[in-house]
Amino acid sequence: MSVLIAGAGIGGLTTALSLHAEGVDDVRVLEAVAEIRPLGVGLNILPNAVRELAGLDLLDDLLEVALPTGSLGYYNRHGQLIWREPRGLAAGYHWPQLSVHRGRLQAVLAEAVRRRLGPDALVTDARVEGFTPREDGGADVRVHHPSTGRRSVTAADALIGADGIHSKVRAALYPQEGPPPWNGLVVWRGTTLAPPFLDGRSMIIAGDDRRRAVVYPMSVPDGPGGAVLMNWAVARAADPEAVFEDADWNRAVAPETFLHHFADLAFDWLDVPALIRTAREAYVYPMVDRDPLPRWTHGPVTLLGDAAHAMYPMGSNGATQSIVDARVLARELASRDTPAAALAAYEAERLPALTRLQAGARRRGPEVVIDLAHERAPDGFEDVTEVFPGDELRDISAEFARLGGFDPETVNAPRPKAVPTGTGGPR
Structure with a gap:
């Protein structure tokens, strides 16, 4: 069986590794960019997805570049704790x-x-543009190579569109x-290099019904009293004249252009404006999603x-659900x-x-507690x-976990044994 995967993001790469683990070896991932570079900011990967990555024997590698999150806390705009819950192993x-x-x-x-x-198996400078079904049940996949302008067609038994919110396959x-x-x-x-806050493994969401800040560390200190790599995200309603013609995660922006909107979100345990002011990188993005299909x-x-x-980035489910x-x-x-x-x-x-x-x-999602x-x-x-x-508060949190299939009972339960319905085709 030959499988083409459009997009070398988290979902596309995990699909390739998962297929290989299942014995499907004829797999190629086609990525539009010429070089995969470490772009973006922070992600939280929930335990239901970490379970899947551990099943691919990747957990040790991930623990070298990631920080296990210990707790999640919701705070009002005055910095008062609304609700805190343990996360992960805790x-x-x-x-x-x-x-x-x-x-x-x-x-x-x-x-x-x-x-x-x-x-x-990983082909860069190759953007999937479309496909034509074949009589034998597969597809002829049309590919554009941006650096040269060349176009090609390649056959596959299956095409997986993992090419993001602007998916060409979709x-x-x-x-x-x-x-x-x-x-x-x-x-x-x-992202910002900054001193740890609270216990050094806390994720926090703070604000009110108009503004929100999400902050969490992604590394341990680089030495006694050292800094950690901190992820932050702040959100508010757009100004009436704001126009976004394209939702691009990598649109860089100067911190001083938006810092004033969040200047009062400074608490005695965390100074959000200081994180923004001293950022290593900052990006702006309209909060968009896709209607269900x-x-x-x-x-x-x-x-x-x-x-x-x-x-929408509520509840750390984007990358998590793509892995599942x-x-x-x-x-x-x-x-x-x-x-x-x-x-099917x-x-x-x-x-x-x-x-x-x-x-x-x-x-x-669970962030509704801040609005309430x-x-x-x-x-x-x-x-x-x-x-x-x-x-x-407990019920709001538990309901969203059940909705996403990442409550502890579901994640920790043994996976039902699959009952094959066929041979899976040629490998």
Whole structure:
């Protein structure tokens, strides 16, 4: 079976490694850029995805470039704690939650692909532009090579569109869809070398119903009293005149152009404006997602990760769910009679759950507690239990975890043994 994967992001690379682990060896990943460089900022990988990466024997490599997250705390705009919960191993999972620079994670995955599948398995300067179904059930995939302008066609038994929110494969399947919808919020993201805060392994989300800041460390100190690599993201409603013609994660911006919007988010335990002011890099991005699709799979072609279900960055589910997608897809391709049957089974398992999760992210996911705290106590509180009675906070957090399939009971449960329905086709 020959498989082409469009996109060498987190989902595409994990798909290649997962297929190799399942015995599918004829796999190539096509990436549009000429050179894969460590771009981007931070990601949080939840334990359900870390479990899958551990199953690929990557956990030791990841722990060299990532930091296990110990807790997540939500705070109001005055810096008062609304809710804190343990994360990863501290929450009873069998696997950690990892905070990691996207570029470092991508580098680990890319190196593993080249080492395990061979240097020719990862092809750069090759953008998938579209495809034509073949009579034998596969697809002829059209490829553009940007550096030379050359175009080529290559045959595959299956084509996986893991090429992000601006997916060319998705556009070929849904040519009338148009650009991703924008909710009117703008996100500025960056990294800073700064002293640790709280216990050095805390992720925090702070703000009110108009502004939000997310901050977490991605490394241990570089020595006694040393700095850590800190990820930060701040968001607010866009100015009325703001225009974003293209949602590009790598649009650089000067910190002084937006710092004033968040100047008062300075607490005695964390100075958010100082992180922004001293950033090593900063990027601006409109908060966009994709509307849920009725289908991801069309014969030998399917979508994965952001190409299938791009969602707002609420609850650390972007990269996490693309990793889970990859593992499910690989298991199905290895056990079904035909690629079309495998891709249909993958969709049947993943699409309903991700459609629900996309809707949950549009409702701000667990971050809704910050909105509720501002609505109920805009000037702060003496006792948070007077603002959130009973188990309301716990229930909000637990419901989103169940929605995404990353509650401890689900993640720690033994995986049901697959029952192959066929030979999986030629390898």
